[in-house]
Amino acid sequence: MMRYSEMFLPTGRETPSDAEVASHQLMVRAGMIRKLTSGIYSYLPLGLRVIRKVEQIVREEMNRAGAQEVFLPAAQPSELWIESGRWEMYGKELLRFKDRNMRDYCIGPTHEEVITDLVRNEIQTYRQLPRNLYQIQTKFRDEIRPRFGVMRCREFGMKDAYSFDADESGAEESYRKMFDAYTRIFERCGLGFRAVEADSGSIGGSFSHEFLVTADSGEDGMVYCIACPYAANLEKAEIPRPEAVKADPSTFLPVEEVHTPNVRTIEEVCAFLSCKPGDVVKTLLFSCDGKPVAVLIQGEEEINEIKLKNYLNAGVVELATDDVVLEVTGAPKGFAGARGIKCRIIADYSLINMKNFVMGANREDYHLKNCNFGRDFKVEAFADLRMIKEGDTCPRCGKDIRFARGIEVGHVFKLGTKYSKAMKATFLDRDGKEKLMIMGCYGIGIGRTAAACIEQNHDEEGIVWPVPLAPFHVVVTPVNINDGRLMEAGERLYRELTEAGLEVLFDDRDERAGVKFKDADLIGIPWRVTLGPKRIEEGKGEVRNRKTKSVEAMPLDGIAAFLKQEVASALDI
RNA sequence: CGGGACGUAGCGCAGCCUGGUAGCGCACCUGCCUUGGGAGCAGGGGGCCGUGGGUUCGAAUCCCGCCGUCCCGACCA
Numbered sequence: 305m306m307r308y309s310e311m312f313l314p315t316g317r318e319t320p321s322d323a324e325v326a327s328h329q330l331m332v333r334a335g336m337i338r339k340l341t342s343g344i345y346s347y348l349p350l351g352l353r354v355i356r357k358v359e360q361i362v363r364e365e366m367n368r369a370g371a372q373e374v375f376l377p378a379a380q381p382s383e384l385w386i387e388s389g390r391w392e393m394y395g396k397e398l399l400r401f402k403d404r405n406m407r408d409y410c411i412g413p414t415h416e417e418v419i420t421d422l423v424r425n426e427i428q429t430y431r432q433l434p435r436n437l438y439q440i441q442t443k444f445r446d447e448i449r450p451r452f453g454v455m456r457c458r459e460f461g462m463k464d465a466y467s468f469d470a471d472e473s474g475a476e477e478s479y480r481k482m483f484d485a486y487t488r489i490f491e492r493c494g495l496g497f498r499a500v501e502a503d504s505g506s507i508g509g510s511f512s513h514e515f516l517v518t519a520d521s522g523e524d525g526m527v528y529c530i531a532c533p534y535a536a537n538l539e540k541a542e543i544p545r546p547e548a549v550k551a552d553p554s555t556f557l558p559v560e561e562v563h564t565p566n567v568r569t570i571e572e573v574c575a576f577l578s579c580k581p582g583d584v585v586k587t588l589l590f591s592c593d594g595k596p597v598a599v600l601i602q603g604e605e606e607i608n609e610i611k612l613k614n615y616l617n618a619g620v621v622e623l624a625t626d627d628v629v630l631e632v633t634g635a636p637k638g639f640a641g642a643r644g645i646k647c648r649i650i651a652d653y654s655l656i657n658m659k660n661f662v663m664g665a666n667r668e669d670y671h672l673k674n675c676n677f678g679r680d681f682k683v684e685a686f687a688d689l690r691m692i693k694e695g696d697t698c699p700r701c702g703k704d705i706r707f708a709r710g711i712e713v714g715h716v717f718k719l720g721t722k723y724s725k726a727m728k729a730t731f732l733d734r735d736g737k738e739k740l741m742i743m744g745c746y747g748i749g750i751g752r753t754a755a756a757c758i759e760q761n762h763d764e765e766g767i768v769w770p771v772p773l774a775p776f777h778v779v780v781t782p783v784n785i786n787d788g789r790l791m792e793a794g795e796r797l798y799r800e801l802t803e804a805g806l807e808v809l810f811d812d813r814d815e816r817a818g819v820k821f822k823d824a825d826l827i828g829i830p831w832r833v834t835l836g837p838k839r840i841e842e843g844k845g846e847v848r849n850r851k852t853k854s855v856e857a858m859p860l861d862g863i864a865a866f867l868k869q870e871v872a873s874a875l876d877i
Numbered sequence: 878c879g880g881g882a883c884g885u886a887g888c889g890c891a892g893c894c895u896g897g898u899a900g901c902g903c904a905c906c907u908g909c910c911u912u913g914g915g916a917g918c919a920g921g922g923g924g925c926c927g928u929g930g931g932u933u934c935g936a937a938u939c940c941c942g943c944c945g946u947c948c949c950g951a952c953c954a
Contacts, residue, residue, distance in 0.1 A: 314887090317915065320888080321890095448878090601953085606952070623951090623954090629954070781913095816912055816913090816914085816916065818912095818913075818914035818915055820914090823915085825914090
């Protein structure tokens with residue numbers, strides 16, 4: 305039971321100028337969050353209630369799946385991160401600081417190191433495995449560019465779970481349990497989502513799935529097959545190797561060096577030489593852990609840096625600087641080509657059947673025509689290095705694919721022995737041999753889940769909470785608090801609803817009806833009971849559904865039972 | 878880190894170009910009136926104009942530095 309007049313719930317009529325997406329605007333307007341500084345937010349009572357709802361669903365499903373809750377430190381000593389190798393690898397996202405003794409620490413962006421340290425000290429035998437431990441903690445990642453409010457911020461609440469198994473099949477079972485738990489969690493939250501194959505990123509490991517809440521405002525792209533279950537993150541989506549047709553060297557035309565003054569981009573090259581992007585080979589120079597690598601790709605395709613990084617098994621992959629381009633090719637950027645280049649050369653599958661193509665000449669203001677593999681240069685290998693695009697087909701079954709956008713709310717990883725090996729998390733197996741524990745890790749963004757829910761559930765008036773995440777189930781709105789009959793009925797209803805197990809907000813403010821209606825719609829409470837002078841004479845109140853906007857006059861003494869039933873069925877999955 | 882913009886009352890903004898010590902809407906306080914979709918009238922409170930320096934008789938306004946915030950980019954040679 306909560307009286308609106310006493311609640312800290314500052315709503316706003318105006319859209320905050322720094323908020324771009326609906327969820328951010330509405331969370332601020334509805335009095336859920338306030339920004340402290342870039343990427344760091346305070347949760348107000350209404351926002352916190354929603355966060356608690358998400359957390360509770362997560363807790364119940366994690367417990368159901370056999371995981372146990374712990375609470376790990378946010379501040380972590382550098383020693384553990386040095387041991388895992390991530391003190392160097394993690395980069396600027398890791399917020400580091402020193403204590404009074406000048407020892408290095410970080411604020412945990414994730415907790416593999418801490419949990420692995422804990423478990424290696426306490427688990428010695430296969431009899432103590434498997435174990436799955438989770439926590440709900442505040443993480444800190446010093447994002448390059450925080451945006452979209454609570455969706456991409458620096459300090460954020462996350463549930464993270466870690467599984468430890470004695471063997472591969474056990475690890476796969478643990479992974480499957482988490483996958484199933486995540487599916488239940490997001491279903492219970494009332495979200496439309498899709499689990500897609502994903503890259504494992506800096507967390508590392510062998511394979512993973514992302515759970516994406518479908519939304520056009522989402523930052524992640526995905527593809528999915530119209531015919532089979534294949535679905536993948538854009539960065540992960542595979543492209544099969546095309547069938548190679550053996551090229552006949554007798555059809556190779558002689559190489560021609562062409563003067564192409566100030567012609568650099570693929571567009572300019574095509575215009576100047578009147579050819580198609582499909583006739584041009586783009587030579588991209590990357591610095592891979594500091595070493596230059598030339599990557600060849602067809603003119604109109606895009607390199608997928610994640611694929612490149614994985615193929616090269618590199619830590620850091622970035623486009624080479626102008627200086628490096630000059631050093632390796634002997635020409636300024638815009639004229640790089642594979643012939644005579646002084647570094648490794650790899651090529652994308654898109655080039656596998658190309659011949660007599662155009663390429664940079666490694667000489668300022670010159671390009672080459674009629675280049676050919678083998679004759680003019682050799683590539684180390686052909687690989688899947690490009691971004692999937694419209695027109696590509698499903699890598700599994702060959703049928704059409706669709707593109708969509710989503711918000712990453714959950715991610716499950718099979719880590720393997722990456723951390724147990726680096727940090728020596730071992731156990732003694734049945735056969736008396738010391739073995740590495742096989743790990744998995746599983747994250748859910750709590751605040752992001754709430755924000756994603758708003759992206760999917762709002763209208764012109766405000767948020768439309770699905771019952772499971774709603775901060776309150778019902779708002780009771782006497783239209784005029786100076787009318788004793790309305791207030792008396794309101795108090796009684798408020799008591800009855802609360803006794804029926806519902807979460808009720810009683811709008812006892814001395815405000816005009818219109819103000820109360822606007823606020824109720826804005827904060828998105830699923831049900832509103834309006835008490836007005838006309839209906840009260842008949843012993844009735846009006847029950848309004850926020851989502852459908854349908855209104856039904858109902859005898860006061862039947863409202864609690866009706867809403868109890870409605871809410872219960874909405875919570876049941 | 879590169880580019881752009883913006884910092885003036887709790888919020889949204891004007892004023893700056895053309896220097897003369899600050900204004901509008903919402904919100905807030907008091908009173909009257911009103912009471913089913915963000916009412917009306919009257920009165921009122923609130924601002925080192927981000928910060929430090931400079932120019933000037935005089936700076937929110939012009940110049941320089943710094944800090945902060947937001948947007949775009951940081952993959953196409």
